[in-house]
Amino acid sequence: MKLQLLNRRAYFSAALSLLLTLPGLAFAIDLSTAVKRTLTANPALQLYPYQVRALEGEALQAGLKPNPILHADLENAFGTGDSRFLAGHELTLSLSQVIELGQKREKRVDVVDRKSVAIQREYEVKRLDVIASMMRDYYQSLRLQYLMSWNSQRIEAERAAVEVIQHRASAGVVGKADVMRMQLRLAKSQAKQSELKAQHANSLNVLATHWAESPDFSEVKGDLNQTPALPEMDSLHQAIQSTPDYMLSVTQTRISEAQLALAQAESEANVTVGAGIRRFEASNDNALVFNFSMPLQWQNKNQGNIASAQAMHQQTLVSQDILKTRLEIAVERIHSAMLNNLNQLQQVDSDLRPVANSLLAEVKRGYQLGLYSVLQWLDAQNELFSIERERIETQHATHLQFLELERLSGSKLAPQAAHKE
Structure with a gap:
């Protein structure tokens, strides 16, 4: 039964292929299909x-x-006398942020x-x-x-x-x-x-x-x-x-x-604010630091x-x-x-x-x-x-x-x- 069905399908497919190749046989497309x-x-x-x-x-x-900026400043280091190597250095770590x-x-x-x-x-x-x-x-x-x-x-x-x-x-x-x-x-x-x-x-x-x-x-x-x-x-x-x-x-x-x-x-100029901590090695002290910066608008740069x-x-x-x-x-x-x-x-x-x-x-x-x-x-x-x-x-x-x-x-x-x- 399955073989007979397959034969019928093969016959139908072959017949359809033959029809498609026959000259003079028109297959029309409508406008809606062309648009789609x-x-x-x-x-x-x-x-x-x-x-x-x-x-x-x-x-x-x-x-x-804008992303925050990490600042690290090392001062009074690798000098002479009390500032020899890192004996009297000052280390400052701070974070600053540009505010638009x-x-x-x-x-x-x-x-x-x-x-x-x-x-x-x-x-x-x-x-x-x-x-x-x-x-x-x-x-x-x-x-x-x-x-x-x-x-x-x-x-x-x-x-x-x-x-x-x-x-x-x-x-x-x-x-x-x-x-x-x-x-x-x-x-x-x-x-x-x-x-x-x-x-x-x-x-x-x-x-x-x-x-x-x-x-x-x-x-x-x-x-x-x-x-x-x-x-x-x-x-x-x-x-x-x-x-x-x-x-x-x-x-x-x-x-x-x-x-x-x-x-x-x-x-309009942006401002930058920051805060951090400073280490005084010579006196074994710590302190907070704050900073603020803003361009001076002497003229409109834009x-x-x-x-x-x-x-x-x-x-x-x-x-x-x-x-x-x-x-x-x-x-x-x-x-x-x-x-x-x-x-x-x-x-x-x-x-x-x-x-x-x-x-x-x-x-x-x-x-x-x-x-x-x-x-x-x-x-x-x-x-x-x-x-x-x-x-x-x-x-x-x-x-x-x-x-x-x-x-x-x-x-x-x-x-x-x-x-x-």
Whole structure:
């Protein structure tokens, strides 16, 4: 029984392996799977844990207090007379401790804490950029699939036209040149199909590099006809305030504030206090000793660092305003382009495609009746397929524009359908 079961499993495994190698058999990947793989294995995102560990080390270092210092002084030794060798020496042992004033330790920790927030913001920005880059390549593969389908339909239409023209040539109604002209057009379309297939195969390889693997799929899932709805400008402007790029800029401003506060605290001098015991060998006495030291602040020795920190803080404030303006301009520009593309798609479907289809049907019928030439038939075919090609490119551009709005806003915009075939 076990042997029979093993044989069945071996048969099933062999059959599955055979299916995977069969040409023309499509194994598609969907967008959610591509996103999961990218987040799990993208090389650019694998560095984040090491950055966190490095910052944990900085936090540990920033929180350390100065260590106490052991002092040992030996005086009046190895002299002459009463100070010969160690007869009259004085030995002092003491411990001293540097006391940091101005809350320097707390301010160092504050700088590292704000850096930690910045690292998280940087990761969110990198994560958005990585996913957006992957999705652009995903839509590129989807675009090429639609173009292959479009060109395949063109090949079928041209092949059918060749048969019609050959039939009329056999009847002596048209010349051989008409047949050759349509055959040339068919050969060009077939060559184009081979080119599109090669581009599609390469696009799958590019897509799989986002998770550092070779593609285990032969196509991607998606519907270019399901174009997203145009988001409201007000919602986009509000989203800019919470986008990871803008929040990172805010965090960097806070880091510069903390660094300025630390530089100002560093201008306050530390004090050193100590205590110990002194041994008088000559009189066989012991005594306690105390010491205190503090630099004289004739001038601020950290004024250069303070000036530098103030300039850097002002720079981050200006950079934050510039970034906000750039984001608003970019969002408005992309929003306008997306609106134009959606209007263009609506015009194509409502006006251009019906007219082009009617024109081709009329010219094809008229050609068979001898009313139109083969060149007019070719022109009518070209008009229809040019419109279809333009439609695919506009749909692809609309999806990329919506993707860019998502990336700039840092939020998942609602992908309601605005236009569908």
